[in-house]
Amino acid sequence: MRLDRLLANSGLGTRSRVRDKINHGGVTVNGTVITDAAFHVTEDDSILIDGHEINCKTHLYYLLDKPDGVLTAMEDKRLPCVADYIPSELKSKKLSPVGRLDYHTSGLLLITNDGELSHRLQSPRYEVPKTYLATFSGQDWTENEINTIVSGFTIRDKGYSEQIAPAALEMTDPSDDGLSRALLTLHEGKTHEVRRIFAHFNKEVAALRRIELAGVKVSRELDSCGRFRPLTDDELRLLFDATGMSGN
Ligand code: URA
Numbered sequence: 001m002r003l004d005r006l007l008a009n010s011g012l013g014t015r016s017r018v019r020d021k022i023n024h025g026g027v028t029v030n031g032t033v034i035t036d037a038a039f040h041v042t043e044d045d046s047i048l049i050d051g052h053e054i055n056c057k058t059h060l061y062y063l064l065d066k067p068d069g070v071l072t073a074m075e076d077k078r079l080p081c082v083a084d085y086i087p088s089e090l091k092s093k094k095l096s097p098v099g100r101l102d103y104h105t106s107g108l109l110l111i112t113n114d115g116e117l118s119h120r121l122q123s124p125r126y127e128v129p130k131t132y133l134a135t136f137s138g139q140d141w142t143e144n145e146i147n148t149i150v151s152g153f154t155i156r157d158k159g160y161s162e163q164i165a166p167a168a169l170e171m172t173d174p175s176d177d178g179l180s181r182a183l184l185t186l187h188e189g190k191t192h193e194v195r196r197i198f199a200h201f202n203k204e205v206a207a208l209r210r211i212e213l214a215g216v217k218v219s220r221e222l223d224s225c226g227r228f229r230p231l232t233d234d235e236l237r238l239l240f241d242a243t244g245m246s247g248n
Contacts, residue, residue, distance in 0.1 A: 131184070
C-alpha cells in the first residue's frame, strides 16, 4: 500500500496533510527517511513520524463462516447475531459485515473495518462473483431455464419488476437426504436474490450456503460453520484484485 494511504488510514490526518509531512522529511520507514508519498509499505514495516512509532494495523479483515440461524447484525436483543462470534478484544475496532446473508443462509461472510473495500465488494460496478450452494425441492433445472439465467431476465411480482443480471448455474451432487443441489454464481447482491431466482422457476430453496466470494472460499459442508478467522494475505489480495484496489 502507498505510504500516504497507510498513514491516512491510520487516522494520522488527511492524505494531503500526511503528504506534507512526508515531503518535509518527517517520516522514516525501517530507519530510512522517505520523501516519496507513493513509497510502497506494508503493515509490518516500522514507520516513525517525527521519531514516534505509529501503529498501522488499523484495517482488519476477517471471515466468519456464518451458521444458519444467525442474524447479520452487530447487535440484537433477541436473536443470535454475528457480533457473538467476534472476540471481545476486537469489539472496539469498528468491524462490520460486508453486505448481509439471510438469517437462514450459512457460509462466507467477510467482516472488516475497511470501508472502501466493503463498499467496492458490494457495488454492482465491480461485479464481484459470489457462489451459493442451494439445496432445493422442485423439478431439476432444464437447459432452457439455465440459458435464461445465463442471459439475465426480469422477475415480475405483484406489480414490481426487477432485472436480474446474467448469472451462472450448475447442477451438482444431491444432498445427503437426497434433495437436489445447484451452484449459482451471481455478480450482484440484491435482497434475497438466490431464493427469489429459484422461486421464479418454481423451486424452493431448503438450505442456502455461500461458499465463494471473489475466489475466497469456505468448505461446501457445514464443518467450519461458526469459525471466525483472519483472512490470509492471498485471500486479501484476491479481494483487492477484484475491486481494483491492488497497488493502492
Ligand atoms: N440470496 C439469498 O436469497 N439469500 C442470501 O442470504 C444471499 C443471497
